Amino acid sequence: NDVLLKGEKYMFVTKFVSKAHIQLSIIDINIINNDSNKVEIELIPMNEKPLSINKSEFVTVVMFVTPLDSWTEPTSIGTLALEYQVPDNENSLIFDYHLPVALCENKIINVVLNSPPFVSQYAKEFIELTIKNESEEELDLTFSIDNKDELMIDGFIHHSFCLKQKDLYKIKFSFVYLKTGQNTFPLMKITNLNAKVLWEATPN
Numbered sequence: 001n002d003v004l005l006k007g008e009k010y011m012f013v014t015k016f017v018s019k020a021h022i023q024l025s026i027i028d029i030n031i032i033n034n035d036s037n038k039v040e041i042e043l044i045p046m047n048e049k050p051l052s053i054n055k056s057e058f059v060t061v062v063m064f065v066t067p068l069d070s071w072t073e074p075t076s077i078g079t080l081a082l083e084y085q086v087p088d089n090e091n092s093l094i095f096d097y098h099l100p101v102a103l104c105e106n107k108i109i110n111v112v113l114n115s116p117p118f119v120s121q122y123a124k125e126f127i128e129l130t131i132k133n134e135s136e137e138e139l140d141l142t143f144s145i146d147n148k149d150e151l152m153i154d155g156f157i158h159h160s161f162c163l164k165q166k167d168l169y170k171i172k173f174s175f176v177y178l179k180t181g182q183n184t185f186p187l188m189k190i191t192n193l194n195a196k197v198l199w200e201a202t203p204n
Contacts, residue, residue, distance in 0.1 A: 002102040010065045014097065016082055017058040026051040026059055027083040027092055034078030038104075040066045041078060050085070067104040074101045107134045108198050109141070109163075109190065115203040121180050124154075127203070128172040131190065133163040140193050143171055146186040150179040 004010060018024055027050050031041050042064040051059060065077060077099040083092050112130040119125045133139050145157040155173035163169050177183060189200035 002100050004065075004067045004102050004104045005107045006067050006070045006104055007107055008066070012063050012065055012099065014061045014063075014080060014099075015058050016061070016095070016097070018053045018055055020086070021055055022087055023052055023054050025085045026053060027085060029059075029061055029083070030081045031063070032079045032081045032096075033076070035075075038067065038069050038071065038075070039077055040068055042066075065099075070104045070106045072103065074103060076101050108192075109139070110134050111190065111199045111201075113201055113203065115185070119177050121177055124174050124176055126172060126174050127185075128170060129188075131163065131169045131171070131199075133165055133167050133169075136165055138165060139163045141198070142191050143188070144191070145188050148186045150177060150183060151186065152176045152178060 026046070029043070029046060031043055034041055044062040044064075046059075053059060059082075061080060080097040080099060082095040082097065084095065085092050110132045114128045114130075116125050116127075129143070131141070140160070140162055142158070142160045144159075145153065147157065153173060153175045159171065161169055185203040187200060187202050190198050192198060
């Protein structure tokens, strides 16, 4: 099962591919069987209605999902209902697609990452993270960065710290890129004592 965090926004992309040997007319796409008290779903509307597709052509559905409450039992987020018509039939048909079943946990930490949008070769730049303990317990955490040959980091790449309830902790370090071109910053992550990843990011 997928694990979501309460209050976080997730993007879901679903592609419907036609297997029919006739042209289909997509009239509309909606969300049904959704518990709006648990999950808020923002469905990006179709640009064109109706939309005609032939065999092997597809329609892409984009939605943003925000859990409003936590739950511990596997729960369906909802169902996508694709309404369509076939030639010589005035009645519309419905194709149901069940969105993933997921668990939803309360957010344990919140991390704000400040990093430069671009850097120059051999120029010293800084990254700062502000970590907040959103739980009611004291947390023993570890921050780590993967190694990369094209990058030199001034500071630690592995750091353990303790964060009391609702407290903030800041981590700031500098880095220098040794190569030009498009680079991806090494994976950064924060784990707990059980090595569970609570946060991870790879700034571009």
